[in-house]
Amino acid sequence: MAEAKEPLLRPKPSPPSTASSRLPRPSSAAAIGGGAQTQRPLFQGMDVLGLKKRGGSIRSWIRVDAATGASQVIEVDKFTMMRRCDLPARDLRLLDPLFVYPSAILGRERAIVVNLEQIRCIITADEVLLLNSLDSYVLQYAIELQRRLTASSSDPSNPDYLPFEFRALELALEAACTFLDAQAAELEVEAYPLLDELTSKISTLNLERVRRLKSRLVALTRRVQKVRDEIEQLMDDDGDMAEMYLTEKKRRMETSFFGDQSLVGYSSTGNAGVSVSAPVSPVSSPPESRTLEKAFSLSRSRHESVKSSDNTTERIEELEMLLEAYFVVIDSTLNKLTSLKEYIDDTEDFINIKLDNVRNQLIQFELLLTTATFVVAIFGVVAGIFGMNFEIPLFAQPDAFQWVLVITGLCGLFLFSFFVWFFKYKRLMPL
Structure with a gap:
């Protein structure tokens, strides 16, 4: 280097x-x-x-x-x-x-x-x-x-020969497109494994890395989009493209300058044969040399305008093809970034769906736990009733305590099964 x-x-x-x-x-x-x-x-x-x-x-x-x-x-x-x-x-x-x-x-x-x-x-x-x-x-x-x-x-007769300003502009576009494409490829290499890891393991660290990656992606997409818009704007405006052909404008300016110099020289030699002492009327017609000069100027202007329009159209086509080639390149880079952004969005949607599924499972578990708590509370009600300070003939039976437990358990199991069936019937527990 x-x-x-x-x-x-x-x-x-x-x-x-x-x-x-x-x-x-x-x-x-x-x-x-x-x-x-x-x-x-x-x-x-x-x-x-x-x-x-x-x-x-x-x-x-x-x-x-x-x-x-x-x-x-x-x-x-x-x-x-x-x-x-x-x-x-x-x-x-x-x-x-x-x-x-x-x-x-x-x-x-x-x-x-x-x-x-x-x-x-x-x-x-x-x-x-x-x-x-x-x-x-x-x-x-x-x-x-x-x-x-x-x-x-060394080879100016090459059919692909372009003016100097177009070659310099082409190299600038090539450098910019190559640089942006390299950054997009580097971002792709880093993004896809990280996103795949995030889908398998959702953690705070992976989420933070994806957040930084998405910020870089948005900034790079904005830069690529701006270059693409500039090229597209130039392609859509023929006047701007014609204005950029500097070599042709310089050649026309030099040709016009030397043409004016030759006409001035011809005018000075044409007036050499005219008598200086001859009277000139203020209302007389202009000299013959001045008339020829105006005629030559008009014909040269028309010829150069026609030739300039033809050359401008041809050069606009050359510049338009040049811009179109790099428009395709930068558009391909933008498509890469767009695909990567869509992949990130799909990964986020998948993670949200996965989190929603976990959240639904937690809600279902909470519903079952609440139902079981309600059933267990029945035992507390029965215990509270039989724990009151009053005497009934049932207390005198030797197997009364066992029968109370069995009947209470069966009622609670029946009630819990009824709630579960009701939840599934109402599709509150699809899983």
């Missing part, structure tokens, strides 16, 4: 300098802020500690270049990152490791903001800015992205 971290965490060597050697090194900030910041230090004359207290703290990022796949660790503040990626502050707040935000995938004009479990990054058409962390999943993401970029650069 140390060998894997080495190329990511190696600091970028700074070029030798003479006059600016006493100033703070702006190499990391300039790598993100642009070439204009290389002329002077970014934080010269600024209170960095005060800046951190005001919310503009400097954070460490792993930058992966789209063209070469090279990575470097840079440190920039929030405002520089906002200018670089053209993002509002609320989007960067989703990536703040100090707060726990639900998973989100946001498509913006020049970037895609990804917050999927441990993977928190900003994807542009030229680079991936990954929030630096000691988590192994973050380092694995950067290393795997480098490997895929190196492999794809």
Whole structure:
């Protein structure tokens, strides 16, 4: 693992300098802020500690270049990152490791903001800015992205070739889905034996373990459901998917820029043959070069709009298929958790039924015990009657005591049998 971290965490060597050697090194900030910041230090004359207290703290990022796949660790503040990626502050707040935000995938004009479990990054058409962390999943993401970029650069004619932002997004989805699926599998391995043990032996310890297990299951299900909802929301909105195709928008912008430059050059050469001293009427028609420029601009706009719509539809289909593949994966993970929750609910129902059965047996035993107590109380009544201080001829008989016991016992047995038959007749004692 140390060998894997080495190329990511190696600091970028700074070029030798003479006059600016006493100033703070702006190499990391300039790598993100642009070439204009290389002329002077970014934080010269600024209170960095005060800046951190005001919310503009400097954070460490792993930058992966789209063209070469090279990575470097840079440190920039929030405002520089906002200018670089053209993002509002609320989007960067989703990536703040100090707060726990639900998973989100946001498509913006020049970037895609990804917050999927441990993977928190900003994807542009030229680079991936990954929030630096000691988590192994973050380092694995950067290393795997480098490997895929190196492999794809050697074979750009591959029919499965995707734009850079889609490959970075695909890897983020793959990392998040793999992480959640691994947690779901670990929960399954722990849950099923515990639930089986609980059905055979109901104890306070097992019930407490199942309670903690169910809490973890609910939290994991909520996270998986959020990722699934984000993917489904993107698939249902063609506009959001079209907004996420950054390479196509960058290419159209560059084409439009160079096209405007060529038209300006053509206009300047076309006006070269017109006499400067010729009078111009304020109500005359525009020059021929300006008319050609407008015609070329209109035709180019129509051509680019048609071509853009075709490419957008095609790319939306590619992105939709990509999202659909990981939607199936995360939906399978959600089904695992749903099945586990149903198994827990079935186990709880079985335990409740078992406890109800025991409770019913106790009630039946209590009913029989109450009936027997009532029958035994008859002997007490008879003893109380014959224990009174009065004389009757029955006391003079020698076997009178035995006959009283026999007759009282038979009456009590008959009465107890009658109550038992009555309870069964009324189905108060089905067992």
